[in-house]
Amino acid sequence: AQSVAQPEDQVNVAEGNPLTVKCTYSVSGNPYLFWYVQYPNRGLQFLLKYITGDNLVKGSYGFEAEFNKSQTSFHLKKPSALVSDSALYFCAVSPSGGSYIPTFGRGTSLIVHP
């Protein structure tokens, strides 16, 4: 069975500092990996995904994520945090191919302090 772990319920960072939101996964075969963001009272919005190819994936709003197969990780990063980045972030994994139900992590609340 596949699983996703987001080990931090909350990440605090000062505006202008780099941020990292961690995600590790377990899946059979090659993974499809996703990051979504949820702002208050809104649905989830797609940020970026890894399917294959370059391990560094660039997404919306200046975010990027690095796929590390040996560490089974897909951490979300941004070089310089903004207060407006404060939101709930979800990592998700799905095995490549087939009709497998995606598994979402529990979410990490990112708080960027002015």
Next chain:
Amino acid sequence: EAQVTQNPRYLITVTGKKLTVTCSQNMNHEYMSWYRQDPGLGLRQIYYSMNVEVTDKGDVPEGYKVSRKEKRNFPLILESPSPNQTSLYFCASSLRGQSDTQYFGPGTRLTVL
């Protein structure tokens, strides 16, 4: 504007009173699904549909029904709601299926008393 819409956005009801939450997408996506979001549990899939008249159970289907009579619509039906179905519900759609990017609706906050 490409979007997934849900109605109602907020609903308070009582145990046993049948309700339907509607979901519609205008992107001509074949795949649609329903999730519930609970604190500390993330998102869990309730049901999904690969196409018209094709539906299947997700991870937590008990107490829910769905139908897919039209490509754009995927209503979620609670025939006899119970308090443990109090949750935040999201509809999602994607072009190519479970492994593709999901587009989410704004959510429906349901309270069952």
